[in-house]
Amino acid sequence: MATSSSKLPENGPEDEDEMMIGAELGWVRHLASCDHLVASLSSDLAPIPTPDTPCNMCQHPRGNWLCLCCKEVLCSRYVNKHMLQHYLEKNHSVALGYSDLSVWCFACHAYLNAQPILQLRPVHETSYVLKFGQTLPFNTGQHPKVKEDDEMMLGAESGWVRHLTSCDHLVASLSTDLTRIPNPDTPCNRCQHPRGNWLCLCCKEVLCSRYVNKHMLQHYREKNHSVALGYSDLSVWCFACHAYLNAQPILQLRPVHETSYVLKFGQTLPFNT
Numbered sequence: 001m002a003t004s005s006s007k008l009p010e011n012g013p014e015d016e017d018e019m020m021i022g023a024e025l026g027w028v029r030h031l032a033s034c035d036h037l038v039a040s041l042s043s044d045l046a047p048i049p050t051p052d053t054p055c056n057m058c059q060h061p062r063g064n065w066l067c068l069c070c071k072e073v074l075c076s077r078y079v080n081k082h083m084l085q086h087y088l089e090k091n092h093s094v095a096l097g098y099s100d101l102s103v104w105c106f107a108c109h110a111y112l113n114a115q116p117i118l119q120l121r122p123v124h125e126t127s128y129v130l131k132f133g134q135t136l137p138f139n140t141g142q143h144p145k146v147k148e149d150d151e152m153m154l155g156a157e158s159g160w161v162r163h164l165t166s167c168d169h170l171v172a173s174l175s176t177d178l179t180r181i182p183n184p185d186t187p188c189n190r191c192q193h194p195r196g197n198w199l200c201l202c203c204k205e206v207l208c209s210r211y212v213n214k215h216m217l218q219h220y221r222e223k224n225h226s227v228a229l230g231y232s233d234l235s236v237w238c239f240a241c242h243a244y245l246n247a248q249p250i251l252q253l254r255p256v257h258e259t260s261y262v263l264k265f266g267q268t269l270p271f272n273t
Contacts, residue, residue: 030113034105037119040069040094045123049073051098051131057082063099063211067092068123099211101127163246167238170252173202173227178256182206184231184264190215196232200225201256234260 048071054061055075064073065083069092074082076097083095084106093107096114103112103120114124128136181204187194188208197206198216202225207215209230216228217239226240229247236245236253247257261269 030111031105031108032113032116034094034108034112034117036093036105036107037117040092040105040107041119042069042071045071046126048123048126048130051127053098055079055082063097065095065097065104066127068094068096068103068120073098096123096127098127098131101131163244164238164241165246165249167227167241167245167250169226169238169240170250173225173238173240174252175202175204178204179259181256181259181263184260186231188212188215196230198228198230198237199260201227201229201236201253206231229256229260231260231264234264 045068048066052062053064053066053073055064056072058075058080060075060079063079064075066073067083067086070090072086074086076099077084086092087095087106094103094105094112096103101114101124103114103124104110105112112120114120125136178201181199185195186197186199186206188197189205191208191213193208193212196212197208199206200216200219200223203223205219207219209232210217219225220228220239227236227238227245229236234247234257236247236257237243238245245253247253258269
Protein backbone atom coordinates (compact mmCIF):
# COMPACT_ATOMS: atom_id res chain seq x y z
CA MET A 1 0.00 0.00 0.00
CA ALA A 2 1.23 3.49 -0.84
CA THR A 3 2.03 5.44 2.27
CA SER A 4 3.31 8.89 3.08
CA SER A 5 6.98 9.18 3.90
CA SER A 6 6.34 12.28 5.99
CA LYS A 7 5.86 11.80 9.69
CA LEU A 8 2.29 11.95 10.93
CA PRO A 9 1.37 12.93 14.46
CA GLU A 10 2.41 9.97 16.62
CA ASN A 11 -1.10 8.94 17.53
CA GLY A 12 -2.24 9.41 13.94
CA PRO A 13 -5.30 11.35 12.83
CA GLU A 14 -8.48 10.05 14.40
CA ASP A 15 -10.66 8.47 11.68
CA GLU A 16 -13.74 10.46 12.60
CA ASP A 17 -11.93 13.68 13.43
CA GLU A 18 -9.03 14.15 11.06
CA MET A 19 -10.03 12.21 7.90
CA MET A 20 -9.36 14.16 4.72
CA ILE A 21 -7.15 16.68 6.50
CA GLY A 22 -5.79 19.32 4.12
CA ALA A 23 -2.28 19.40 2.74
CA GLU A 24 -1.20 22.72 4.17
CA LEU A 25 0.19 21.26 7.38
CA GLY A 26 3.28 20.07 5.57
CA TRP A 27 2.95 16.38 6.36
CA VAL A 28 0.20 15.17 4.03
CA ARG A 29 1.65 14.01 0.72
CA HIS A 30 -0.20 13.95 -2.59
CA LEU A 31 0.54 10.45 -3.85
CA ALA A 32 1.30 9.89 -7.54
CA SER A 33 0.19 6.25 -7.34
CA CYS A 34 -2.29 4.17 -5.35
CA ASP A 35 -2.69 0.41 -5.03
CA HIS A 36 -6.44 0.68 -4.42
CA LEU A 37 -7.51 2.18 -7.73
CA VAL A 38 -8.12 -1.13 -9.52
CA ALA A 39 -10.60 -2.25 -6.88
CA SER A 40 -12.02 1.19 -6.12
CA LEU A 41 -12.72 2.87 -9.46
CA SER A 42 -15.92 2.53 -11.42
CA SER A 43 -15.43 1.30 -14.99
CA ASP A 44 -17.67 4.16 -16.17
CA LEU A 45 -16.65 7.58 -14.86
CA ALA A 46 -17.48 9.48 -18.03
CA PRO A 47 -20.95 10.51 -16.81
CA ILE A 48 -20.80 11.69 -13.20
CA PRO A 49 -23.20 13.69 -11.02
CA THR A 50 -22.82 17.46 -11.16
CA PRO A 51 -20.84 19.24 -8.41
CA ASP A 52 -24.00 20.78 -6.95
CA THR A 53 -25.55 17.36 -6.27
CA PRO A 54 -26.79 17.16 -2.65
CA CYS A 55 -25.73 14.41 -0.28
CA ASN A 56 -27.77 11.29 -1.06
CA MET A 57 -28.40 10.62 2.62
CA CYS A 58 -28.96 14.01 4.30
CA GLN A 59 -29.48 16.34 1.31
CA HIS A 60 -26.66 18.66 2.36
CA PRO A 61 -26.57 20.95 -0.68
CA ARG A 62 -22.90 21.52 -1.54
CA GLY A 63 -19.25 20.73 -0.96
CA ASN A 64 -19.98 16.99 -1.00
CA TRP A 65 -17.82 14.05 -2.11
CA LEU A 66 -18.24 11.71 -5.08
CA CYS A 67 -17.46 8.03 -4.51
CA LEU A 68 -15.38 6.97 -7.50
CA CYS A 69 -16.50 3.36 -7.13
CA CYS A 70 -20.31 3.63 -7.12
CA LYS A 71 -20.71 7.36 -7.95
CA GLU A 72 -22.78 8.03 -4.84
CA VAL A 73 -22.56 11.65 -3.62
CA LEU A 74 -22.20 12.03 0.15
CA CYS A 75 -21.34 14.76 2.62
CA SER A 76 -18.00 15.40 4.27
CA ARG A 77 -16.74 14.90 7.81
CA TYR A 78 -17.69 18.53 8.57
CA VAL A 79 -21.35 17.83 7.92
CA ASN A 80 -22.71 14.37 8.76
CA LYS A 81 -19.68 12.23 7.77
CA HIS A 82 -21.70 10.19 5.28
CA MET A 83 -18.77 9.61 2.89
CA LEU A 84 -16.64 8.33 5.75
CA GLN A 85 -19.53 6.10 6.83
CA HIS A 86 -19.86 4.86 3.23
CA TYR A 87 -16.18 3.88 3.15
CA LEU A 88 -16.44 2.07 6.47
CA GLU A 89 -19.52 0.16 5.28
CA LYS A 90 -18.61 -0.53 1.63
CA ASN A 91 -14.80 -0.26 1.58
CA HIS A 92 -15.03 2.11 -1.40
CA SER A 93 -11.68 3.79 -0.87
CA VAL A 94 -11.40 6.64 -3.35
CA ALA A 95 -13.52 9.80 -3.43
CA LEU A 96 -13.41 13.14 -5.22
CA GLY A 97 -14.28 16.30 -3.29
CA TYR A 98 -16.55 18.68 -5.15
CA SER A 99 -15.45 21.63 -3.00
CA ASP A 100 -11.88 21.68 -4.40
CA LEU A 101 -11.73 18.66 -6.75
CA SER A 102 -9.16 16.93 -4.58
CA VAL A 103 -9.05 13.13 -4.59
CA TRP A 104 -8.71 11.20 -1.33
CA CYS A 105 -7.93 7.54 -0.70
CA PHE A 106 -9.26 6.36 2.66
CA ALA A 107 -7.16 3.19 2.53
CA CYS A 108 -3.91 5.09 1.89
CA HIS A 109 -5.07 7.88 4.21
CA ALA A 110 -3.68 10.35 1.68
CA TYR A 111 -4.58 12.70 -1.12
CA LEU A 112 -3.92 11.49 -4.66
CA ASN A 113 -2.44 13.75 -7.31
CA ALA A 114 -5.03 13.23 -10.02
CA GLN A 115 -3.19 14.56 -13.05
CA PRO A 116 -0.18 12.17 -13.13
CA ILE A 117 -2.42 9.17 -12.29
CA LEU A 118 -3.85 8.12 -15.64
CA GLN A 119 -6.86 6.33 -14.13
CA LEU A 120 -7.93 9.52 -12.31
CA ARG A 121 -7.15 12.17 -14.90
CA PRO A 122 -10.38 11.77 -16.97
CA VAL A 123 -12.78 12.06 -14.02
CA HIS A 124 -10.73 14.93 -12.55
CA GLU A 125 -10.92 16.84 -15.83
CA THR A 126 -14.61 16.00 -16.28
CA SER A 127 -15.41 17.29 -12.80
CA TYR A 128 -13.48 20.49 -13.51
CA VAL A 129 -15.49 21.13 -16.68
CA LEU A 130 -18.74 20.50 -14.81
CA LYS A 131 -17.70 22.88 -12.02
CA PHE A 132 -16.24 25.73 -14.07
CA GLY A 133 -17.58 25.25 -17.59
CA GLN A 134 -14.11 25.06 -19.14
CA THR A 135 -11.09 22.80 -19.27
CA LEU A 136 -8.31 22.77 -16.71
CA PRO A 137 -6.31 26.03 -16.95
CA PHE A 138 -2.93 24.41 -17.39
CA ASN A 139 -4.33 22.90 -20.58
CA THR A 140 -5.61 26.24 -21.86
CA GLY A 141 -3.39 28.89 -20.28
CA GLN A 142 -6.52 30.54 -18.84
CA HIS A 143 -7.81 30.85 -15.29
CA PRO A 144 -11.53 30.28 -14.72
CA LYS A 145 -13.76 33.17 -13.80
CA VAL A 146 -14.68 32.66 -10.16
CA LYS A 147 -17.82 33.94 -8.51
CA GLU A 148 -16.68 35.49 -5.24
CA ASP A 149 -19.72 34.34 -3.28
CA ASP A 150 -19.53 30.83 -4.62
CA GLU A 151 -15.86 29.88 -4.81
CA MET A 152 -14.18 31.85 -2.02
CA MET A 153 -11.45 29.81 -0.35
CA LEU A 154 -11.37 27.20 -3.10
CA GLY A 155 -8.84 24.45 -2.41
CA ALA A 156 -5.61 24.06 -4.31
CA GLU A 157 -6.24 20.70 -5.93
CA SER A 158 -8.01 22.08 -8.98
CA GLY A 159 -4.59 23.14 -10.21
CA TRP A 160 -4.83 26.89 -10.43
CA VAL A 161 -4.85 28.28 -6.86
CA ARG A 162 -1.38 29.49 -5.90
CA HIS A 163 0.10 29.38 -2.42
CA LEU A 164 1.79 32.76 -2.05
CA THR A 165 5.03 33.19 -0.11
CA SER A 166 4.41 36.89 0.50
CA CYS A 167 1.40 39.13 1.02
CA ASP A 168 1.09 42.91 1.09
CA HIS A 169 -1.89 42.80 3.46
CA LEU A 170 -0.19 41.23 6.47
CA VAL A 171 0.90 44.50 8.09
CA ALA A 172 -2.66 45.83 8.20
CA SER A 173 -4.33 42.47 8.79
CA LEU A 174 -2.41 40.71 11.55
CA SER A 175 -3.06 41.06 15.26
CA THR A 176 -0.01 42.05 17.32
CA ASP A 177 -0.75 39.19 19.72
CA LEU A 178 -1.20 35.84 18.02
CA THR A 179 0.56 33.81 20.71
CA ARG A 180 -2.81 33.31 22.41
CA ILE A 181 -5.53 32.13 20.04
CA PRO A 182 -8.85 30.30 20.44
CA ASN A 183 -8.80 26.51 20.33
CA PRO A 184 -9.46 24.78 16.99
CA ASP A 185 -12.76 23.39 18.30
CA THR A 186 -14.14 26.89 18.99
CA PRO A 187 -17.62 27.27 17.46
CA CYS A 188 -18.54 30.06 15.07
CA ASN A 189 -19.18 33.21 17.09
CA ARG A 190 -22.34 33.98 15.11
CA CYS A 191 -24.10 30.70 14.36
CA GLN A 192 -22.34 28.30 16.77
CA HIS A 193 -21.34 25.91 13.98
CA PRO A 194 -19.15 23.54 16.00
CA ARG A 195 -16.07 22.78 13.89
CA GLY A 196 -13.98 23.44 10.80
CA ASN A 197 -14.28 27.21 11.35
CA TRP A 198 -11.85 30.02 10.47
CA LEU A 199 -9.82 32.28 12.76
CA CYS A 200 -9.52 35.94 11.78
CA LEU A 201 -5.84 36.80 12.24
CA CYS A 202 -6.66 40.47 12.81
CA CYS A 203 -9.24 40.34 15.62
CA LYS A 204 -9.11 36.60 16.49
CA GLU A 205 -12.85 36.13 15.92
CA VAL A 206 -13.79 32.56 14.95
CA LEU A 207 -16.35 32.31 12.16
CA CYS A 208 -17.72 29.62 9.86
CA SER A 209 -16.74 28.89 6.27
CA ARG A 210 -18.45 29.43 2.94
CA TYR A 211 -19.82 25.88 3.16
CA VAL A 212 -21.79 26.71 6.29
CA ASN A 213 -23.14 30.27 6.67
CA LYS A 214 -20.24 32.26 5.12
CA HIS A 215 -19.71 34.29 8.30
CA MET A 216 -15.94 34.69 7.77
CA LEU A 217 -16.54 35.99 4.25
CA GLN A 218 -19.16 38.37 5.65
CA HIS A 219 -16.69 39.46 8.35
CA TYR A 220 -14.08 40.30 5.70
CA ARG A 221 -16.58 42.41 3.77
CA GLU A 222 -17.70 44.24 6.91
CA LYS A 223 -14.33 44.78 8.58
CA ASN A 224 -11.80 44.38 5.74
CA HIS A 225 -9.88 41.86 7.87
CA SER A 226 -8.14 40.08 5.03
CA VAL A 227 -6.27 37.11 6.50
CA ALA A 228 -7.78 34.04 8.15
CA LEU A 229 -6.56 30.64 9.29
CA GLY A 230 -8.73 27.59 8.68
CA TYR A 231 -9.00 25.24 11.63
CA SER A 232 -9.99 22.32 9.40
CA ASP A 233 -6.56 22.08 7.72
CA LEU A 234 -4.59 25.04 9.16
CA SER A 235 -4.37 26.69 5.76
CA VAL A 236 -4.12 30.49 5.64
CA TRP A 237 -6.23 32.49 3.18
CA CYS A 238 -6.00 36.16 2.15
CA PHE A 239 -9.31 37.50 0.90
CA ALA A 240 -7.65 40.58 -0.62
CA CYS A 241 -5.13 38.49 -2.58
CA HIS A 242 -7.78 35.84 -3.25
CA ALA A 243 -5.11 33.23 -2.57
CA TYR A 244 -3.74 30.82 0.00
CA LEU A 245 -0.59 31.89 1.85
CA ASN A 246 2.22 29.44 2.54
CA ALA A 247 2.57 30.00 6.28
CA GLN A 248 5.97 28.47 6.93
CA PRO A 249 8.17 30.70 4.71
CA ILE A 250 6.21 33.83 5.76
CA LEU A 251 7.81 34.84 9.05
CA GLN A 252 4.79 36.82 10.28
CA LEU A 253 2.56 33.74 9.90
CA ARG A 254 4.85 30.98 11.08
CA PRO A 255 4.27 31.46 14.87
CA VAL A 256 0.46 31.37 14.67
CA HIS A 257 0.58 28.46 12.23
CA GLU A 258 2.78 26.46 14.60
CA THR A 259 0.70 27.45 17.64
CA SER A 260 -2.48 26.30 15.92
CA TYR A 261 -0.83 22.99 15.03
CA VAL A 262 0.14 22.38 18.66
CA LEU A 263 -3.41 23.22 19.80
CA LYS A 264 -4.89 20.87 17.20
CA PHE A 265 -2.54 17.90 17.54
CA GLY A 266 -0.80 18.34 20.89
CA GLN A 267 2.69 18.35 19.37
CA THR A 268 4.91 20.48 17.17
CA LEU A 269 4.91 20.42 13.39
CA PRO A 270 6.54 17.13 12.30
CA PHE A 271 9.10 18.68 10.00
CA ASN A 272 10.40 20.69 12.98
CA THR A 273 10.96 17.53 15.00
